[in-house]
Amino acid sequence: MSAPLLSARGVTKRFGERIACRDVSFELWPGEVLGIVGESGSGKTTLLNCLAGRLTPDGGTVTYESAAAGTVDVHGLSEARRRLLARTEWGFVNQDAREGLRMGVSAGANIGERLMAIGARHYGTIRQTSCDWLARVEIDLDRLDDRPTTYSGGMRQRLQIARNLVSEPRLVFMDEPTGGLDVSVQARLLDLLRGLVDRFHLSAVLVTHDLGVARLLTHRLMVMQGGKVVEDGLTDQVLDDPQHAYTQMLVASILPV
Amino acid sequence: MPDGAYNYAYLDEQTKRMIRRAILKAVAVPGYQVPFGGREMPLPYGWGTGGIQVTAAIIGRDDTLKVIDQGADDTTNAVSIRRFFARVADVATTTRTEEATVIQTRHRVPETPLKEGQILVFQVPIPEPLRMLEPRETETRTLHALSEYGVMQVSLYESIARHGRIAKTYNYPVLVNGRYMMSPSPIPKFDNPKLDRNPALQLYGAGREKRIYAVPPYTPVKSLDFDDHPFEIERWTECCALCGSRESFLDEMIVDDEGKRLYVCSDTDYCQERQGAQAQGKEAP
Amino acid sequence: MLPVLRVSALNKAFVMHAQGDLALPVLQDVALSVAPGECLALVGPSGAGKSTLLRSLYGNYRPQSGSIQIRHRDQWVELVGAEPRVVLDVRRHTMGFVSQFLRVIPRIGAVDVVAEPMVRRGAPAEEARRRAEFLLGLLGIPARLWALPPATFSGGEQQRVNIARSLIADYPVLLLDEPTASLDTANRDGVIDLIRQRREAGTAIVGIFHDTTVRDAVATRLHNVALPGAQP
Numbered sequence: 001m002s003a004p005l006l007s008a009r010g011v012t013k014r015f016g017e018r019i020a021c022r023d024v025s026f027e028l029w030p031g032e033v034l035g036i037v038g039e040s041g042s043g044k045t046t047l048l049n050c051l052a053g054r055l056t057p058d059g060g061t062v063t064y065e066s067a068a069a070g071t072v073d074v075h076g077l078s079e080a081r082r083r084l085l086a087r088t089e090w091g092f093v094n095q096d097a098r099e100g101l102r103m104g105v106s107a108g109a110n111i112g113e114r115l116m117a118i119g120a121r122h123y124g125t126i127r128q129t130s131c132d133w134l135a136r137v138e139i140d141l142d143r144l145d146d147r148p149t150t151y152s153g154g155m156r157q158r159l160q161i162a163r164n165l166v167s168e169p170r171l172v173f174m175d176e177p178t179g180g181l182d183v184s185v186q187a188r189l190l191d192l193l194r195g196l197v198d199r200f201h202l203s204a205v206l207v208t209h210d211l212g213v214a215r216l217l218t219h220r221l222m223v224m225q226g227g228k229v230v231e232d233g234l235t236d237q238v239l240d241d242p243q244h245a246y247t248q249m250l251v252a253s254i255l256p257v
Numbered sequence: 258m259p260d261g262a263y264n265y266a267y268l269d270e271q272t273k274r275m276i277r278r279a280i281l282k283a284v285a286v287p288g289y290q291v292p293f294g295g296r297e298m299p300l301p302y303g304w305g306t307g308g309i310q311v312t313a314a315i316i317g318r319d320d321t322l323k324v325i326d327q328g329a330d331d332t333t334n335a336v337s338i339r340r341f342f343a344r345v346a347d348v349a350t351t352t353r354t355e356e357a358t359v360i361q362t363r364h365r366v367p368e369t370p371l372k373e374g375q376i377l378v379f380q381v382p383i384p385e386p387l388r389m390l391e392p393r394e395t396e397t398r399t400l401h402a403l404s405e406y407g408v409m410q411v412s413l414y415e416s417i418a419r420h421g422r423i424a425k426t427y428n429y430p431v432l433v434n435g436r437y438m439m440s441p442s443p444i445p446k447f448d449n450p451k452l453d454r455n456p457a458l459q460l461y462g463a464g465r466e467k468r469i470y471a472v473p474p475y476t477p478v479k480s481l482d483f484d485d486h487p488f489e490i491e492r493w494t495e496c497c498a499l500c501g502s503r504e505s506f507l508d509e510m511i512v513d514d515e516g517k518r519l520y521v522c523s524d525t526d527y528c529q530e531r532q533g534a535q536a537q538g539k540e541a542p
Numbered sequence: 543m544l545p546v547l548r549v550s551a552l553n554k555a556f557v558m559h560a561q562g563d564l565a566l567p568v569l570q571d572v573a574l575s576v577a578p579g580e581c582l583a584l585v586g587p588s589g590a591g592k593s594t595l596l597r598s599l600y601g602n603y604r605p606q607s608g609s610i611q612i613r614h615r616d617q618w619v620e621l622v623g624a625e626p627r628v629v630l631d632v633r634r635h636t637m638g639f640v641s642q643f644l645r646v647i648p649r650i651g652a653v654d655v656v657a658e659p660m661v662r663r664g665a666p667a668e669e670a671r672r673r674a675e676f677l678l679g680l681l682g683i684p685a686r687l688w689a690l691p692p693a694t695f696s697g698g699e700q701q702r703v704n705i706a707r708s709l710i711a712d713y714p715v716l717l718l719d720e721p722t723a724s725l726d727t728a729n730r731d732g733v734i735d736l737i738r739q740r741r742e743a744g745t746a747i748v749g750i751f752h753d754t755t756v757r758d759a760v761a762t763r764l765h766n767v768a769l770p771g772a773q774p
Binding site: 079080083102105106108109112113114116117118121122123124126127144145 | 405407
Binding site: 191233 | 557559601602604629630649650
């Protein structure tokens with residue numbers, strides 16, 4: 001493909017006096033997984049929300065190459081079009097699965113919601129698709145009718161991923177998808193995500209403060225500090241040959257195992 | 258003669274105008290919930306304050322009013338409201354569906370088919386069909402604005418997953434004119450097909466939440482369902498113990514200490530009309 | 543034969559910001575070129591920057607100036623300052639790297655770890671698996687281990703998995719960083735055979751081989767990497 005899937009130009013977001021994210025520009029190409037790393041408060045989640053149309057930037061533009069509608073200005077779209085985009089061509093995986101799931105309905109209904117939202121009206125087909133996705137995220141099929149309240153943290157996160165991927169999005173935004181999980185649970189989730197990204201040729205923007213997660217899942221990294229991108233490049237370049245003082249500090253802070 | 262202590266039909270003229278404007282807007286946008294400045298009424302919320310305000314705003318001396326509660330004309334709530342309007346609006350009242358020009362109802366649609374020119378006023382406890390699924394008013398408004406009704410379908414999916422069928426039997430959600438999701442008020446789903454393309458005007462008033470919505474005559478009203486779990490109404494193996502009807506919505510009554518059951522029409526007027534016709538040896542309507 | 547990899551005026555220094563912006567020059571004015579069928583062995587004292595040069599060629603380290611050009615999809619592509627997706631595409635199709643350490647991916651079996659680069663280049667999964675099994679067998683990994691994740695393997699076994707993974711895709715350019723470091727003699731000889739086969743098939747190879755037996759067996763040319771500041 002000859003055009004970037006997502007382009008940010010000069011994206012800036014202020015909260016009062018504080019500039020949460022300052023003049024960020026980049027292009028995400030089809031099949032790429034871009035990691036945004038930096039410590040808490042560096043503006044990475046704010047940037048992610050600006051990219052996904054959840055926050056309106058004070059300056060700059062975000063354009064997306066839509067399969068259905070061609071090149072679109074994410075923040076110039078009507079809310080209706082943007083929400084349609086968000087539930088068809090995009091996915092958004094929250095750190096807290098409770099924010100991304102409907103905790104009051106079964107896992108099957110959680111997965112099926114996107115299908116029903118875009119007009120699926122055959123119960124049997126929806127249920128079968130839910131089953132397929134439950135299997136793909138390695139959850140036992142006998143948990144199909146259980147509510148996520150009865151799920152463990154790792155299972156909830158996998159369910160949230162299935163709920164997002166069921167519409168076969170082209171671009172997935174992920175905000176600390178492995179945050180708050182035990183290390184062994186994290187490893188399984190990372191592995192699963194890696195496989196799904198490969199299998200469905202997903203493009204993704206992933207926010208994490210965990211450089212190990214970034215190493216395993218992303219092709220490229222942007223390092224943010226104080227709202228600015230201080231360094232970017234291939235993931236192994238940034239982690240093996242960090243240039244900026246802040247990145248060097250981050251890399252040096254990883255505990256050896 | 259109306260009671261001189263009050264304005265005609267209890268509400269002052271400015272209030273009635275305000276409510277009529279809301280009704281006009283509701284008729285213009287079928288199924289859309291129009292906010293209105295609801296007044297305190299001389300009865301508690303939950304007893305029909307929304308329906309009464311709508312009726313008060315549209316009623317005139319030439320009207321004939323019928324009031325039913327769960328199909329019956331003779332229950333306390335129905336009797337009180339009918340007497341209220343007879344006193345403050347100087348209108349004729351009736352129990353006969355055919356004769357009425359305005360029918361205020363709680364939780365039923367009459368069995369006798371309605372005609373052009375008739376107005377059916379529903380009392381609505383919770384006007385927002387998405388409320389149980391989405392508690393935030395700001396969000397439900399957005400969902401209506403954008404026609405995002407996937408979540409309602411989710412609730413039906415959930416019902417089938419739990420019960421093997423859509424278990425909702427009343428207040429069954431409908432899509433009005435292919436656009437707005439609407440609560441038909443807690444009528445049994447048995448009545449839902451009567452809402453579809455009905456020649457009468459349907460007005461819905463919610464007093465506590467101060468919302469009015471409407472279904473104009475002949476407007477399509479579709480009950481939600483799945484292709485492989487289509488919408489179905491209740492059926493009884495029994496017939497009405499009084500009039501023998503097999504077409505009407507039946508109430509179940511336990512008539513003795515042994516638990517003997519009897520089924521009778523919920524719509525008292527319909528049942529009596531049929532009994533009267535049978536007594537005269539005529540064919541039942 | 544025309545070269546497929548050419549390097550000129552390459553400079554790379556590490557700047558340590560935590561130590562008062564201390565600059566450590568490692569590569570100064572490096573120039574080399576490699577043609578198909580050649581195996582260039584980097585030689586020089588420890589700390590001279592052989593590994594840094596190799597990693598710079600792979601795009602893993604970022605030189606400050608100079609040029610690294612590679613024949614990629616029938617064109618010369620500049621790798622110094624290249625965009626990530628360009629480097630990724632070069633790595634996917636043209637250039638392989640065997641390091642001393644395998645970056646283990648949890649839960650994926652050895653055969654799939656090895657097959658992955660070939661699948662990524664578009665080969666059918668079954669064919670890639672067959673070739674992966676063939677290579678693992680050739681490198682002396684017992685068949686009972688093939689389906690297991692390499693995380694639990696010994697150092698030598700992991701390294702052979704790594705070699706198999708780098709050789710499976712038939713890259714036109716291959717970079718080898720101590721490919722036989724933790725292997726016993728029998729396995730070392732197997733690896734030597736494989737490298738020679740690749741070289742004879744026309745692969746351009748750049749490698750670091752501390753073991754002179756290996757170096758003598760595979761290298762066609764030596765390239766001296768001098769300590770920074772020393773006269774060449």
